Amino acid sequence: MSTKKYVYMFTETDETMKNLCGGKGANLGQMTKLGLPIPQGFTVTTEACTYYYQNGEKLSSDIIEEVKKAMKKLEEITGKEFGNPNNPLLVSVRSGARVSMPGMMDTILNLGLNEEVVAGLASKTGNPRFAYDSYRRFIQMYSDVVMGLSKKRFEEIIDEMKEKRNIKLDIEFTADDFKEMIIKFKNFYKQEMKAEFPTEPKEQLFGAITAVFRSWENPRANYYRKMNGIPASWGTAVNVQSMVYGNMGETSGTGVAFTRNPATGENKLYGEYLINAQGEDVVAGVRTPSQIETLQEVMPSVYKQFVELSQKLEQHFKDMQDIEYTIEDSKLYLLQTRSGKRTAQAALRIAVEMYESGMITKEQALMLVQPQQLDNLLHPQFDTNNLKEVAIVGEGLPASPGAACGKIVFNVKEAIERTQKGEKVVLVRLETSPEDIEGMDVSEGILTARGGMTSHAAVVARGMGKCCVSGCKTLVVKEDEGYILIGDKKFTREDYIALDGTTGNIYGGKVKTVPATISGNFEKFMNWADEVRRLKVRTNADTPRDAKQARAFGAEGIGLCRTEHMFFDPDRIQAMREMIVSDTTEQREKALEKLLPMQRGDFEELFEAMGNFPVTIRYLDPPLHEFLPTSEEDIESIAKELGITAEALTNKVRSLHEFNPMMGHRGCRLAVSYPELAKMQTRAVIEAYINVKKRNPEYTPVPEIMIPLVGEVAELKYVKNIVCETADAILKENNMSVDYKVGTMIEIPRAAVLADEIAKEADFFSFGTNDLTQMTFGFSRDDAGSFLGEYYNKRIYEFDPFAKVDQKGVGKLIKMAATLGRETKSNLKLGVCGEHGGEPSSIEFFNSVGLDYVSCSPYRVPIARLAAAQAVIKSKK
């Protein structure tokens, strides 16, 4: 017997209990504590969910007993009775994970109804229309969520009835219409399920709780979790809350509001409501709701109360809140509150203004923006000049800011297929639903005909940082015919449209973009991050353009310049190929002589772009066969260029073939075989230094020469000796000196394990987490796609170790190497130049193990700066 407690009344919980009760449950408890008008209820914990899965997807008897007891207590609190037609208690059953996953899991409202209870409710409220509306909604939701029946048939029944009755809106249905509808729904249910629709409220309740637990594992929740790095092991809680009714008539309603504008961050209540409706009507975007300001006229006192309460919540939680509420017969109830999803612009503005108003500290402000969100601000914006030349063909609500341009797609499948082919697409839908999440993710932007600023499309798009224009009234979607109309303009699958999510404008063509800059709130905020962080942030850059962009984004040096990228240039690859097909050292040296001035020129530009910041130059890394052609045709023509026979070139290509090129003749192994390569590269680095220094005496470039793929100290020493002999000779000749560094990448497990030895010969370590991850896991990134899918499905891995560093395994090696390295050389500089260097959770890890810097692509530099600051703040807790 378990001694765990699986069910908590709202009166027993508070905001500190998110892990156990989920965000929604914890906040409902906290709001109860704060004395706010909360329909009471209870929470079935996340641990119950985990237990449910461990128990073969069954509710255990102790959980069932606890729920029954909680139900009894709820009956006492509400003075109503579950299943009693004379005084019925109805409940909602809703999911609530540790972190909010809007729309991803299931909700059931009005649970507890059957023929007797609905009749009792009708007579007790004197509002049969309300009662039967509630019942038909319950049947619809229960059939879908608990029993897995398709929603479509229910919607068809409604549409058929509308047609017959010649009405347009649900709201025009009468009580009798709903009664008729209920009969039709139940018939359909019976036909499909070969059983009557369940009438026993307790059966309904446990069915619904089970369904919510089950919905934790539905495909869209899985996708969302993967996208947001939420472990499946967390589970969801279930909240059972007594119903209040927004569908009781013209003095009732339901709505959603944000304490500040989630798109812009403006400090102004922002929301929508629908009169005579239940919650999902607002979110689903079926009716376009009214702006919250208008409530001031419709129900002034309710509006006043809501404004007060929402400010109280924001003050309490010290963050912008997303509040669901219901007005039942002119009485206001809050159904939930949570930190609101917001755009990056809004997040920055809210953080800055809350700090400046004295509501929060700088460190608290820094925690209010998710580093990943910044990505959005860094990508190109529409070129305003070009924008004037492209016609505006329509407009919608500016639901999620950003600039999106692409060809039209109509559904998820199409979006995925076409983006996999490399196309940029805009997803155009009548309205979006939770099933569309993957399609939204891959699209440039989303355009919908229906739905307001709090509709599914808008909320999810803002969460993703994806541009969205919603509720475009002039949009007609003809998916089957393969076109859309915006006003009278027709667009097919091959046409481009462009969306401006900040204005809501829709452009009928392709629009050019310009790079982003950091200014205003963004700049202010990033400066705070810089004050707090300990990790330096460098960039991975191979070109002066990238280097300059990264500097503009605040990079403090280059952490990785991949020299081979310079060799793939069409002007250069021939000299590279000459080098490769050489048979003697002399021939190779001659070919390298041609590459020298080009490489030196590159380094000069990089040094100049980086001023006095360090530039880490990684020596040639890829296997040589990557530079050679593979098709017979190319071999023929390139052999001619090289002045050798096609046969000779074919033989060379063959001789360089490798079974496992990732583990082949590459990295410093090339320099061991061909020391002349390292000599040429050293000459280029040092001569570039000399040239830059002579041209601009105010610059003092800091060259850091990085030897890749080292697995043994003797190997590093061998190459280092070549580097130092070459460099020192050139410097002596020129009567100059420079404190160049020679270090190594730690990307082979053996190097990590023997880091104490390797540190003897290294001025710095840079963790190459891409290769280190591959070799530590023993799978190649190029090939892992074919089986990792099953690993995620089967929960063997929860996330992609190439996206987030695997702290447990790879991280253990990194920590070991850092410790061993510093045991040998306490001032050993440690950095990371794998792609993880720009990923926030990885950055937190790198901060914790004492690295000196991370290096990432230019566009991730601001993200890394913020993540590094947050890592420091979190580490203090």
Add this chain to the structure above:
Amino acid sequence: MSTKKYVYMFTETDETMKNLCGGKGANLGQMTKLGLPIPQGFTVTTEACTYYYQNGEKLSSDIIEEVKKAMKKLEEITGKEFGNPNNPLLVSVRSGARVSMPGMMDTILNLGLNEEVVAGLASKTGNPRFAYDSYRRFIQMYSDVVMGLSKKRFEEIIDEMKEKRNIKLDIEFTADDFKEMIIKFKNFYKQEMKAEFPTEPKEQLFGAITAVFRSWENPRANYYRKMNGIPASWGTAVNVQSMVYGNMGETSGTGVAFTRNPATGENKLYGEYLINAQGEDVVAGVRTPSQIETLQEVMPSVYKQFVELSQKLEQHFKDMQDIEYTIEDSKLYLLQTRSGKRTAQAALRIAVEMYESGMITKEQALMLVQPQQLDNLLHPQFDTNNLKEVAIVGEGLPASPGAACGKIVFNVKEAIERTQKGEKVVLVRLETSPEDIEGMDVSEGILTARGGMTSHAAVVARGMGKCCVSGCKTLVVKEDEGYILIGDKKFTREDYIALDGTTGNIYGGKVKTVPATISGNFEKFMNWADEVRRLKVRTNADTPRDAKQARAFGAEGIGLCRTEHMFFDPDRIQAMREMIVSDTTEQREKALEKLLPMQRGDFEELFEAMGNFPVTIRYLDPPLHEFLPTSEEDIESIAKELGITAEALTNKVRSLHEFNPMMGHRGCRLAVSYPELAKMQTRAVIEAYINVKKRNPEYTPVPEIMIPLVGEVAELKYVKNIVCETADAILKENNMSVDYKVGTMIEIPRAAVLADEIAKEADFFSFGTNDLTQMTFGFSRDDAGSFLGEYYNKRIYEFDPFAKVDQKGVGKLIKMAATLGRETKSNLKLGVCGEHGGEPSSIEFFNSVGLDYVSCSPYRVPIARLAAAQAVIKSKK
């Protein structure tokens, strides 16, 4: 200034100083201590050699000074003066590493001679022939060894003079002949070197010392070291010893002797000598020497003294000794002693007889045989029946036992080229020289026309465990014409000959072989090893035949059965292919259904072969594309067999293509994707158990199911659950039980690092050191060949980590995994099934980190048993 002492007089050293003074130097010191007749001298240490290399291949001034001082002392001891014509001290300069490397490095005799000194020596000894013979020898050796002039021209000069004088042997030359020869030698020297032959004895001495140090790095020494796992960092010592002269006439001579027969182990003095000769004449095999027994008649008292001294040396060193001696004018001098190289048969007999005579303990006896040597005894021997049918065409000396059969090759180059093509060859030479070592290594056996039992060919062949017949007087080698004659039989490159190294017989054709058995001394000795060792020894075996062979060699179970080898069988591969081309689980299951009875049958046979010993079954490991055809032709025909289109099969082949197959979809990743695979294999294992148990109730097979390529505990758990569910269901059905185990291979670095977690789900770990080495070093075994050569040349790696486990890097992971695993589960069984499981130095390591067993190929089982015993003995020291 260094405070190290680089030079030791023989009077200052003893046998404990081998690391510093080399084996020869230490033993000369010890013999001096024992009061034996040793020409005195001094040793320049191995540290001086290392210093020489660190110092840019120059002798440092402090070493030079120490040598000069030692020379002064030697002059005092001998009462002679270096360079003084009236009373000249001459010396030999010889290499001497920690372990004996016969013939690999350089030696110079008679150093200190010039025109004045040779004249003085002639008049002082009254033996001008001796004096000028010594001088011409010195010029030859010095020119070759120190100056790098080709020996060939010197030999040509000698041959021309013989022709002119119409004589056959060197011994027929007169003093005047030698004087003429000296002039010719010096002229040739001057012509080549553009300088006079050096006359200053000190210059000669330092030239010679430098040359010996240099010879540590010559190609044959490198090859020998690689073959024997001797680190280059050890360096060699140099011994400078005052000369005694075997070439002073008919009462002088020189020879080599073993205290027991190095070929058979017989306890009887065994050796050879030449009258009026210097050392290298015996070893080089130019003249065929006399058996040592005949010395009894020629110089009875010298013989008697030698027998006494040799017994004293064997008693002292407690091992069979290889002694060099010189008789100068009827006086016996010992020039060196060392443990003699011997054949495996001899090693066993000597060890057993020394123990049985009470000379040594069992543990000392166990240390007298090198585990690798046993290999020799395990390989097939000539089938004595077939032997009778093949004609004996000649005979030679049984220089090194064994059975060799192959086609004729004439030189090293040819031997290497043809063996690389997969041919088996016998190297046939007039005589062998140190340059031939690599060719000897790759050949099946060696046949020479010249040389005795202590000739180069014989000594090196015995050291290698290579069959050798030497001194076949009826052999004529016509290399340029491409044939040999043995008697009147002619053999070309395409003809087979067979050598019996135990009898000296040469057979004119191919001879069949039969498997070896363990009996006699071998069996006795192996039983001693079993008494001492702690590690169990299992075998890697996929077939009942291998399993039975391994049992006969003493294996205590199967440590690795690679189930996929069973699928490559032509009868089975089609069902395997059907499985692979399946699109659905049902199709796959159907194909697997066909494989089940075959696999079950294999396991039944293996269980029966192993009785009550454990059988570790590794589940399917290789990527599936290995089972599919690649050529268009094969695809065409196999598609037909499979009943699908060639296009469909081509698509399948393409879809399974991997960039780095070693790090691709293989190992337990297959079972995660296709659980039905693991189910079928489990069914086969458990049903095989049940069938065997029912047939033979006295057998209780111990199935150990091994999940390969695990990198994460959840992955192991997933597959283990499938295994256990399947197994338990079958056992329940059959109302039987078996204590089957489920374990994993540790072959991915992440698994080693997270072994504490993985141990939670594993009954055992088996280290897959092949893959673990690949992934830890980050190089693929298939590809590393293209660059590892340079790594050895440049001393970055000293040995092949696929041959000997890399204790420093890979070993650190193994140790970590063993420790972590046992922290979780103290009774966790630990083994190794990579190829290192049969390599002695690796076995010593595995013993030291506490593994329970090693597993190796059947033919390595006895080697592993002995190595495991030696590991225990060494660990006690």
